Amino acid sequence: MKTLVDFRRSKEAGEKIVMVTAYDYPSARLAEEAGVDMILVGDSLGMVVLGYDSTVPVTMADMIHHTRAARRGAKDTFVVSDMPFMTYQISPAQALENAARLVQEGGCEAVKLEGGAEIAEQVRSLVRAGIPVCGHVGLTPQSVTALSGYKVQARTAEAARKLLDDTLALEEAGAFMIVLECIPVQVADLVTRRLAIPTIGIGAGAACDGQVLVFHDALGLFERFVPKFVRQFETLGVKAKAGLAQYAQEVRDGSFPAPEHSFSMRDEELRRIYGHSAE
Numbered sequence: 530m531k532t533l534v535d536f537r538r539s540k541e542a543g544e545k546i547v548m549v550t551a552y553d554y555p556s557a558r559l560a561e562e563a564g565v566d567m568i569l570v571g572d573s574l575g576m577v578v579l580g581y582d583s584t585v586p587v588t589m590a591d592m593i594h595h596t597r598a599a600r601r602g603a604k605d606t607f608v609v610s611d612m613p614f615m616t617y618q619i620s621p622a623q624a625l626e627n628a629a630r631l632v633q634e635g636g637c638e639a640v641k642l643e644g645g646a647e648i649a650e651q652v653r654s655l656v657r658a659g660i661p662v663c664g665h666v667g668l669t670p671q672s673v674t675a676l677s678g679y680k681v682q683a684r685t686a687e688a689a690r691k692l693l694d695d696t697l698a699l700e701e702a703g704a705f706m707i708v709l710e711c712i713p714v715q716v717a718d719l720v721t722r723r724l725a726i727p728t729i730g731i732g733a734g735a736a737c738d739g740q741v742l743v744f745h746d747a748l749g750l751f752e753r754f755v756p757k758f759v760r761q762f763e764t765l766g767v768k769a770k771a772g773l774a775q776y777a778q779e780v781r782d783g784s785f786p787a788p789e790h791s792f793s794m795r796d797e798e799l800r801r802i803y804g805h806s807a808e
Contacts, residue, residue, distance in 0.1 A: 530605050530638075531566055533661060533705045539566075539738065540727040546739025548609075548729055549747070552578050552595045556744045557602030568603050569641065569741060570596045572611040573670065576753075577745050584670045587613045589627055596635030609663050610637040614671045617642055621654035628660050641708065643669035645695025649702040656703030664699035666692055667733065668711035679756075681732075683712045689719070696720050696728075708741065709733040711758070732758030 539546050548567040551557040552574040560568055574595055575587040596610040610631045617624035628640045639661035642648055652662045667682045683692040693716075696707050706727045709717050714734030721728045721736050730737030742759065745751035749764040779785035 531607050536566075536706060536727050537725075540725075546727055546729060548739055548741035550741060550743040551599055551603075552744070553598045554602035557599035557606070557608075559602075560744060561603040561606045565606065566739070567607045567609060568599060570599045570608065570610045570635075570637065571641075571743070572613045573743060577743060577751050583673060585614045589613060589616055589630060592631060593635045596631060596637050600636035607639070608637040609639045609641050610635055611641045617648065617651050618644075621651045624648075624651040625654050625658055625660075628655050629658070632660055639663055639705070641665055643671050645692070646698035649698045652699060652702035652704055662702075662704045663729075664696070664704040664707040665710065666695050666699070666707060667709050679711075681711050681713065683716045689713075689716045692716060693720055693723060696724055700724055700726050709737060732756065 536546060538544075546567065547565045548569055549560040549563075549565045550569045550571040550573060551560050552570060557568055570592065572584040572587040572592065574591065575581040575584045578595075579587070579591070581587070592610055592613055596608065600608055612624070612627060612631065616627040624642070631637055631640050640655065641663040642651060643665045645664075645666050652664065655662050668679065670679075673679060683689045689712075692712065696709075699707055704726060706729060707720075707724065708729045708731065709720060710730075711732040714736060717728065717730055717733035718736035721738060727738035729739045729741050731741050743751065746755070746759045747762050749761040749766045750769070752766050755761070776785065
């Protein structure tokens with residue numbers, strides 16, 4: 530398993546960091562076997578696997594449950610877990626209590642918080658307690674209503690300067706890494722060069738120190754919408770629907786299950802059944 534030191538060294542050496550967002554045992558296991566560096570158990574599970582319209586309804590119980598499952602699937606990969614909406618914003622004490630639950634009960638190595646300078650005290654409190662923190666700025670899904678929807682952020686000079694200040698505040702507070710979501714490539718490049726800690730991009734261009742994609746997006750399993758920044762490296766959703774349609778057809782026409790999919794018993798045992806029934 531890679532460590533915080535390894536991630537810092539990757540940035541210094543110019544070696545890209547690969548993160549995949551996975552929510553359960555089978556996806557985390559496949560991600561680990563594929564050789565990713567980090568797994569993020571994101572609160573985006575609310576939309577991807579629970580069917581909500583946003584991440585806001587996701588609870589601590591949801592995050593702990595899914596983090597445990599991913600941990601079982603990826604025992605040797607660094608796991609980061611999202612802290613859900615309103616589990617850290619109120620105070621550093623609240624953040625510490627909930628982060629401790631994610632680490633102790635969920636089994637993750639680190640937690641991720643959305644926000645900038647306004648949550649620096651929470652970050653500082655967690656780091657002092659020995660809980661590594663990954664920051665997240667730019668498009669922050671928990672604040673999507675306040676941001677007026679899923680839009681690219683930091684497109685003006687003023688907004689870009691604020692984003693840079695936020696990342697510097699998170700770094701100063703002790704964050705070991707920052708996710709940059711949906712910001713212009715020029716801003717991501719500036720932030721990545723200014724920070725000593727790694728940046729992980731999603732919709733932020735190639736200048737970041739690493740990239741993250743959701744398991745279901747990368748493999749074409751989530752088709753409600755496909756953001757511009759997603760590349761589908763496979764189209765498993767299409768293949769899955771075709772396979773299930775064939776299964777349904779063969780059940781209905783009686784060709785499945787075939788003899789090779791069935792079990793049998795010895796003739797003498799069968800005769801004993803019928804002989805017993807005849808008595």
